[in-house]
Amino acid sequence: MQGLILEGTTEDSVRLSNDIEIVGDLEPRQVRVEIHAAGVCGSDLSCVHGKYYMPTPLVPGHEAAGKVVEVGSAVTYCAVGDHVILSTFSNCGHCPECEGGEPGNCRTAGLGGLKQPYAEGDQALYNFANLGAFVQETVVSENQCIPIPKELPLASASLIGCGVITGTGAVFNRAQVQLGDTVVVIGSGGVGLNVIQAAHLVGASQIIAIDRVPQKEALATQFGATDFVLAEGDDFDAVAAVKELAPGGVNHAFEVVGSPKLLADALNMTRPGGSISAVGVPDLTATVTYGFQALHQNKRLLGIRAGGARPRKDFPMLADLYMRGKLKLDEMISNTAGLDGIQDAFDALKTGAEARTVLLPHG
Numbered sequence: 001m002q003g004l005i006l007e008g009t010t011e012d013s014v015r016l017s018n019d020i021e022i023v024g025d026l027e028p029r030q031v032r033v034e035i036h037a038a039g040v041c042g043s044d045l046s047c048v049h050g051k052y053y054m055p056t057p058l059v060p061g062h063e064a065a066g067k068v069v070e071v072g073s074a075v076t077y078c079a080v081g082d083h084v085i086l087s088t089f090s091n092c093g094h095c096p097e098c099e100g101g102e103p104g105n106c107r108t109a110g111l112g113g114l115k116q117p118y119a120e121g122d123q124a125l126y127n128f129a130n131l132g133a134f135v136q137e138t139v140v141s142e143n144q145c146i147p148i149p150k151e152l153p154l155a156s157a158s159l160i161g162c163g164v165i166t167g168t169g170a171v172f173n174r175a176q177v178q179l180g181d182t183v184v185v186i187g188s189g190g191v192g193l194n195v196i197q198a199a200h201l202v203g204a205s206q207i208i209a210i211d212r213v214p215q216k217e218a219l220a221t222q223f224g225a226t227d228f229v230l231a232e233g234d235d236f237d238a239v240a241a242v243k244e245l246a247p248g249g250v251n252h253a254f255e256v257v258g259s260p261k262l263l264a265d266a267l268n269m270t271r272p273g274g275s276i277s278a279v280g281v282p283d284l285t286a287t288v289t290y291g292f293q294a295l296h297q298n299k300r301l302l303g304i305r306a307g308g309a310r311p312r313k314d315f316p317m318l319a320d321l322y323m324r325g326k327l328k329l330d331e332m333i334s335n336t337a338g339l340d341g342i343q344d345a346f347d348a349l350k351t352g353a354e355a356r357t358v359l360l361p362h363g
Helices: 042-048 154-161 163-175 190-201 216-222 236-243 260-269 311-323 338-352
Strands: 002-004 014-017 020-022 028-038 063-071 083-086 118-120 123-127 136-142 145-148 182-186 206-211 229-232 250-255 270-278 299-305 335-339 356-359
Touching: 002 338, 014 338, 028 083, 028 154, 028 338, 042 136, 042 338, 063 154, 083 154, 083 311, 145 311, 154 163, 154 311, 154 335, 154 356, 163 190, 163 250, 163 270, 163 311, 182 190, 182 260, 190 206, 190 216, 190 250, 206 216, 206 236, 216 229, 229 236, 236 260, 250 260, 260 270, 335 338, 338 356
Parallel strands: 182 206, 182 250, 206 229, 250 270, 270 299, 335 356
Antiparallel strands: 002 014, 020 118, 028 063, 028 136, 028 356, 063 083, 083 145, 118 123
């Protein structure tokens, strides 16, 4: 079958193969899924650039939806023919964290695991983030398959698995933004737009979006931003710009770019008693430096891992919001392409001019 293989740490080390195979038979609680849509996320580009220090060769991709084509003998969560969103959480379901409702903190099989479910000839291939989604079929654990209504377009549904849950979950699950709160969102890409629309859904009174790309203003406004700040030049003072719009700072600041400097800025944008959510992921060796006073006065600095998701609860909720016209998904898709369109998708991510490209492995 066809799929993408990453062999190094540069964009030109990603190649299209027609000879990828799934290795072995299904285990009792495994599911084989035909992937019909896979979003291209900033994390995919970070993986390709070596920021996550993954072994190669590797099948990239982690934000996907498709159809169940085979199930193991003990599978009960889904059935052949189901349309499903795929989750990166290959959690065990039995450790104290899983049983306590925190699958992202699973002790034994949490987010970002690596297996080798594929091969190209004699060469075993790893999968990125428990999935490896840039391929026509994949094998995952049954708890990674969340059934959705068949009326929900799979291209739109695919975005729920990462960009949508990361952004909305940061608001709903971690920061717990309340009616009337004020919010700033640094970065208006795919994840940032979902922070914006989640804050709008819960009734935030002011949502300030910050981005360096002028074209993002229209998108940010469409998703619910009340103000847009264009970050022009390296010397731009984002803290001053925010405090001009929200004197005293905001209740909640979300850093979605993955920049240690911007995270430090987010602390200074927040009023006493507020929260700062580190949503973006920098190089995993990065450190953040900030003055003590920036976090003083009862502020909360929150780590955000995939939106603090509980996929089997959150994904159907988000799908339902979309079906009722409350959640924007179609509007996030700027472009679709086959697997051979991956470089154009990466180029679009680097320019920041669009929200998401969705790859369609079956055309």
